[in-house]
Amino acid sequence: MKILSKKILCDSGGAKVIEMWIESPDIARKGRPGQFVVLMTGEKGERIPLTIVERDAAKGSIRIIFQEAGLTTKILGGLNPGDFLYALVGPLGHATEIKNYGKVIIVGGGVGIAEVYPVARAMKEAGNHVTTILGARSKDLLILEKELKGVSDELYVTTDDGSYGKKGFVTDVLKERLSEGQGSRVKGQEVGLVYAVGPIPMMRKVASVTKDSNVRTIVSLNALMVDATGMCGCCRVTVGGEVKFSCVDGPEFDASLVDWDELVKRNRIYDSKEKHICSLNVIASKLK
Amino acid sequence: MKKEPVKTRELEALKRADTFDEVVLGYNETEALKEAGRCIQCKNPACIAGCPVGIDIKTFIAKLVKKDYEGAYFTIREKNDFPSICGRVCPAEYQCRKTCVLTKKGSPFASPEAINIHFLERFLGDYGMANKLEVPVKKDGRLTKFKVAVVGSGPAGLACAGELARLGLPVTVFEGLHKTGGVLRYGIPPFRMPRNILDFEIDYLKKKAVLIIPNYLIGAVKSLDELFEEGFSAIFLGMGAGIPSFLGVKGENFCNIYSANEFLTRVNLMSAYKFPEFHTPVNIGEHVIVVGGGNTAMDAARSALRLQRMNKIRPDTTILYRRTEVEMPARRLEIEHAKEEGVKFRFLVKPEEFIGDEFGFVKKMKCLECKLGEPDSSGRRRPVEIPGSDFELECDMAVIAVGLKANQLLLKVTPQLKTDKYGDVVVSPDTMETSIKGVFAGGDIVGGEGTVIEAMGMAKKASNAIVDYLLKQ
Numbered sequence: 101m102k103i104l105s106k107k108i109l110c111d112s113g114g115a116k117v118i119e120m121w122i123e124s125p126d127i128a129r130k131g132r133p134g135q136f137v138v139l140m141t142g143e144k145g146e147r148i149p150l151t152i153v154e155r156d157a158a159k160g161s162i163r164i165i166f167q168e169a170g171l172t173t174k175i176l177g178g179l180n181p182g183d184f185l186y187a188l189v190g191p192l193g194h195a196t197e198i199k200n201y202g203k204v205i206i207v208g209g210g211v212g213i214a215e216v217y218p219v220a221r222a223m224k225e226a227g228n229h230v231t232t233i234l235g236a237r238s239k240d241l242l243i244l245e246k247e248l249k250g251v252s253d254e255l256y257v258t259t260d261d262g263s264y265g266k267k268g269f270v271t272d273v274l275k276e277r278l279s280e281g282q283g284s285r286v287k288g289q290e291v292g293l294v295y296a297v298g299p300i301p302m303m304r305k306v307a308s309v310t311k312d313s314n315v316r317t318i319v320s321l322n323a324l325m326v327d328a329t330g331m332c333g334c335c336r337v338t339v340g341g342e343v344k345f346s347c348v349d350g351p352e353f354d355a356s357l358v359d360w361d362e363l364v365k366r367n368r369i370y371d372s373k374e375k376h377i378c379s380l381n382v383i384a385s386k387l388k
Numbered sequence: 389m390k391k392e393p394v395k396t397r398e399l400e401a402l403k404r405a406d407t408f409d410e411v412v413l414g415y416n417e418t419e420a421l422k423e424a425g426r427c428i429q430c431k432n433p434a435c436i437a438g439c440p441v442g443i444d445i446k447t448f449i450a451k452l453v454k455k456d457y458e459g460a461y462f463t464i465r466e467k468n469d470f471p472s473i474c475g476r477v478c479p480a481e482y483q484c485r486k487t488c489v490l491t492k493k494g495s496p497f498a499s500p501e502a503i504n505i506h507f508l509e510r511f512l513g514d515y516g517m518a519n520k521l522e523v524p525v526k527k528d529g530r531l532t533k534f535k536v537a538v539v540g541s542g543p544a545g546l547a548c549a550g551e552l553a554r555l556g557l558p559v560t561v562f563e564g565l566h567k568t569g570g571v572l573r574y575g576i577p578p579f580r581m582p583r584n585i586l587d588f589e590i591d592y593l594k595k596k597a598v599l600i601i602p603n604y605l606i607g608a609v610k611s612l613d614e615l616f617e618e619g620f621s622a623i624f625l626g627m628g629a630g631i632p633s634f635l636g637v638k639g640e641n642f643c644n645i646y647s648a649n650e651f652l653t654r655v656n657l658m659s660a661y662k663f664p665e666f667h668t669p670v671n672i673g674e675h676v677i678v679v680g681g682g683n684t685a686m687d688a689a690r691s692a693l694r695l696q697r698m699n700k701i702r703p704d705t706t707i708l709y710r711r712t713e714v715e716m717p718a719r720r721l722e723i724e725h726a727k728e729e730g731v732k733f734r735f736l737v738k739p740e741e742f743i744g745d746e747f748g749f750v751k752k753m754k755c756l757e758c759k760l761g762e763p764d765s766s767g768r769r770r771p772v773e774i775p776g777s778d779f780e781l782e783c784d785m786a787v788i789a790v791g792l793k794a795n796q797l798l799l800k801v802t803p804q805l806k807t808d809k810y811g812d813v814v815v816s817p818d819t820m821e822t823s824i825k826g827v828f829a830g831g832d833i834v835g836g837e838g839t840v841i842e843a844m845g846m847a848k849k850a851s852n853a854i855v856d857y858l859l860k861q
Contacts, residue, residue: 101603126609140566144666146658147566171667187566189603326658326668329564329605330797331630332650336641343634343641348797362641365748369643373669380664 101185104161109243117167117211117243118177119153125160127152127190133218134196134320134352137162138328140187141175148172149325149347151215152191162190165214165243171377192328193351196318198222201292205277206232206252207270207306209298213244215320216297221251223295229253233273235298239264270298271305278313291315296355300364307355317355321346324367337363393500394423396507401728405690406697408578408661411725412476420511424452427503430489435505438487440845443467445484445505452508461516464509465523468844469550470543472517472585475510477576478841479683479719497720517588525596527556534858537562537620539606539798542570544626544831546593547844551851553596557858560620561598564605567657570628571832572840574657575649575684577691580722607798612805612827621861622826622854625813626847629832630795634788635679639742642750644671648684648789655691661698673785674701677753679739680789681709681716686723688787689731706732706781708739710758710771736760738773742786753783794833819853820846828854 102123109117127137131152138147154163168177179185196219204223208216213234224230232252236242237260249255256273257265266273278291294317296306303319310317323335323346330348337346340357344350397413398404404411415423433446444463451460464471484505485491485498492499515521536552538545541563549559567573569586594600606615615623632647634640651670654660658668672695678688685707693705707726709716712735716723727733736758743752757777760769794811806814806823813822813829820828830846832838 126604130609144659146667187603189564189566189605189608191608192605326650326653327565329608329630330795331632332653333632333634333647334650338641362748366641366643368747369671370669373663373671377664377667377669 101188103179103181103183103185105181106179109165110241112237112241115168116177117165117241119163119165119214120176121156121161121163122185122188123160124162124188124190127188128155128157128160128162131155131162131191132195133198133222135191135193136328136351137164137188137190138192138325139176139185139189141172141179142186145175145186146172147187147326147328149192149322149328149351151218151320153214153217165211167211170374171381174378174381189328192347194349196222196295196352198226200227203229203231203291204293204295205274205291206230207235207274207294207296207298207302208232208248209235209270209296209302210237210241211243212296212298212302213242213248216295217244217247217251219295220248224251224253228292231277232256233258233270233277234265235259235270235302236264237261269305270302271309274306274309278310278315293318295319300360300367303355304360307358307360311356318352319355319358320351321353321358321363322351322367323347323363324369337366391422391426393426393502393504394419394507396504398725401725402730404579405694405703405729408691408694410582411579412721414514415507415511420452420508421455423504424449424508427453428489434487434489435484435503438484439467440483440839440841441467441848443484443509448512449503449505449508452512457512457515458519458521461512461521462523464512465516467848468509468841469547470589470844471509471513473513473543473572473581473589474841474844475506475508475513476581476585477572477839478506478509479839480504480506481720483841496714514585517585522595523554525554525556528855529556530859531555531557531855534558534621534861535560535619536622536624536854536858537606537615538624538626540564540570540626540628540831540833541568541590541600541602542626542628542831542843543572543840544628544833544843544847545570545624546590547847548624548626548830548851548854549598550593550596551848552854553593553598555855557855559598561593561600562604562606562610563600563602564608565657566602568600568602570626574653575687577652577656577687579690579694580687605797607801612798612802612824616826621858622828624847624850624854625798625822625827625829625833626831626843627795627798627833629792631793632788633791633793635739635790637739637741639744639750640788642742642744643748644673644750644785645742646785646787648678648680648688648787649792651688651787652684652691655695661691661695670695671785672696672699672701673783674704675782676705676785676787677708677781677783678705678787678789679708680791681707681711681718682789682791683718683722684792685709685787685789686718686726688789690722690726690729692785692787693729693731703730704732705730706734708734708737708755710736710738711760711768712736715768736771738771739786740778742783743780750783750786753781753786755779755781792832818849819856820850821853821857826857
C-alpha cells in the first residue's frame with residue numbers, strides 16, 4: 101500500500117489529474133483490464149473505487165489515475181511517494197471480456213481515457229484492429245495520447261474548444277467511423293465492439309449513436325460505492341429492467357440497457373454533503 | 389418467597405437517543421449476585437439445551453453465587469469465546485431463557501421471571517476483560533505443523549479462529565473489509581455493541597498468534613485453490629449473508645432509499661454519524677420509514693432516530709411491519725428500547741410503491757393494509773393484503789430491512805462449492821464440511837440470517853471437524 105511514484109498529468113484550474121504507482125503485489129498479479137480497486141487515504145476517510153490502469157506484476161505494483169474532484173481525491177492527490185494508503189483492496193468487479201472481435205472502437209473521454217487504456221492494450225494484444233477516439237475539453241486536459249497511440253491502429257482526438265485535433269465531440273468521430281466501418285477501412289470487417297468510458301453524458305451519447313448501428317456497446321459505470329463487494333446495494337443500477345450491483349455484476353454493462361436517468365440521479369445523492377465537506381476543507385486549509 | 393428479577397441499569401431513554409453510547413449498562417456486583425441467587429439450580433437444567441453452544445449455565449451461575457468470578461468466567465469460556473459480545477447481543481429470550489424452568493410452558497419467548505442469563509454472562513465477560521483473564525493455550529503438538537485459513541472475520545470466523553488457536557494451530561483470518569468483526573462491526577450499532585469491547589475480543593485473538601489480514605478479499609485476490617497451493621491444509625468459510633434483499637417494488641431505486649446493510653455500514657463501519665469528522669456521508673430525512681421486523685430493522689430505526697436528533701430534526705422514524713408485534717423476530721429488548729426512544733410502529737402494513745420528486749428523491753410511500761391469514765412455512769401467520777386499502781405515507785427516507793442472502797462473490801468463482809436454491813453453501817450437518825474436501829463453512833453463508841451465537845455454534849462444530857480432518861492427513 102506504499103505510494104511508489106506520483107506524476108501530475110495535467111492541471112486545469114486546480115483540478116489536477118494525477119497518476120500514481122502503488123505497491124501491491126497481489127493485486128498486480130491478479131488484476132485484469134476492466135477491474136478496479138477501492139482505497140482509503142486515512143482511517144476517517146471514505147472508500148473510493150478507482151480503475152486499475154496498468155499492472156506491473158514483476159515490480160508488484162499497480163497504476164491508478166484520478167482527477168482531484170472531491171475531498172478524498174484531493175487528499176489522495178496530496179500524498180507523496182513513500183506515503184502509505186490506509187486501505188487498498190482488489191481486484192474488484194468483472195474483468196473485460198477480451199477476445200478477437202475483429203474490429204473494436206475504443207472511446208475515452210476526459211479521465212475516462214485512463215480507464216480505456218488497459219482495455220485498448222489488451223484488445224490489441226488479442227489481435228483486434230483497434231480504433232481509438234479520445235476526447236478532452238482542451239489540449240491541456242488530454243492525457244495518455246502517446247500511450248494510446250502505441251496500442252491503436254488508428255487514433256483520433258477531439259477537443260471541445262478545438263485547441264487540438266478535431267473540434268467537437270467523440271461521438272462525431274464515432275458516427276464517422278461506424279458508417280465507414282460497414283466495409284471500407286478493414287476489408288469485410290464490421291465493428292464487433294464499441295467500448296466507451298467517460299463522463300455519463302458522453303457514454304449516454306455513445307449508447308444512442310451505436311443503437312442506430314446495432315453494434316454491441318460496453319460502458320464502464322461510475323456509480324457511488326461503499327464496500328464494493330456486493331454487500332450494500334449503494335451502487336445499484338437498472339440494466340435491462342433488472343436491478344444490478346455495479347461492484348459485482350459490473351462495472352461494465354451493455355450501454356443500450358442502462359437506465360441513464362436513474363444513474364445520474366443516484367450519483368447526486370450526496371451532492372450537498374460533498375459540497376459541505378469540501379467547503380469546510382477549504383476553510384480549514386485557509387486557516388493554516 | 390419468589391424473588392423479583394433484577395433489572396439492569398440503562399441510559400435514560402430520551403437522553404440516550406442523542407448519542408450512540410451504549411444503552412444497557414449491565415449489572416454491578418451486587419445486582420449480579422442477587423440475580424444469580426434467584427437460580428433454582430435445577431437437577432436437570434433445561435437452560436443448557438437452549439444454548440446453541442451448550443454453555444454449562446448451571447455451573448457458571450453456581451460459581452458466581454459463591455463469588456468465584458474467575459471460575460464462572462472460565463466455565464463460560466469452555467464453550468464460548470466471546471461472553472462480552474454474546475451477553476450483549478444474544479436473543480436469550482428465544483434460547484436459554486426460554487427453556488429456563490421459570491418460563492411458562494408454551495410461551496413464544498422467555499417469561500419475565502426467567503433468569504437473566506445473558507446479563508450474568510455479560511457481567512462475567514466484562515469481569516474477565518477488566519481483569520485480563522486469559523484462557524491458557526493447550527498446544528497440541530500434532531497440529532502445529534498445519535495452518536488453517538479462515539475467510540471472514542465475523543462471528544463465525546472469529547469463533548473458529550479462537551477454537552483452533554487454543555490448540556496451538558496456526559490460523560490466518562482473511563477479511564475483505566478494512567476493519568474486522570463482520571456484522572459485529574458494520575451491522576450492530578455502537579449503542580448495542582461498543583467498539584472497545586469488540587476490539588478487545590479481536591486483539592485477544594491476535595495475542596494468541598492468530599494472524600488477521602484485512603483488505604484481503606478471498607474470491608477476488610485469491611481463490612480457494614490458491615490458498616491450498618500456498619500451504620493451507622484446511623479452510624473455514626465465514627463470509628456471511630452479505631447481499632441485501634430488496635422489496636422489488638416500483639420506485640425502490642429513488643435516492644434516500646437504503647438497504648439496511650448500506651445504511652448501517654455507513655453509520656457503524658464508516659462512522660457516518662460523525663460526519664464531517666469522518667468523511668463518509670449518510671443522509672437523514674424528516675420522515676424515515678424502516679421496513680422490517682427483525683433486529684436489523686430495530687438497529688436501523690434506532691440509528692435513524694439518533695441521526696434525526698443529532699441533526700436537530702424532530703424525530704419521526706417509523707417501523708413498518710406486515711405482521712403484528714408478537715410475530716416480530718427481533719429481540720424483545722430491542723423492541724422495548726426502540727419504543728422508549730420514540731420509534732413509532734405501524735403493524736399490518738405492506739409497502740406497495742415509492743413515489744419520488746423530479747430530482748429522483750423519495751417523497752412518499754404507497755402502502756396496503758394487511759390481515760393475518762394461515763401460517764406459512766415459518767409457522768407465523770401469513771400477511772394477506774386487503775384489496776382497496778391503499779393509503780400514502782410521507783416518506784423522505786426509507787431503510788429496507790427485510791432480509792439478507794448469502795454473499796456470492798467467492799461462490800461465483802468456486803463452482804465446485806455446492807449451494808442450495810437460496811445460494812447458501814451446503815454442508816454436512818455434523819462436520820460443517822462443504823462439497824470440497826478440507827473446506828468447511830459456518831454462519832450466515834450456510835443458512836440465512838442467524839444470530840451471532842448460532843454462527844459461533846457452527847464454527848465450533850467446524851473447528852472440531854477440522855482438527856479431526858487434519859489429524860487424518
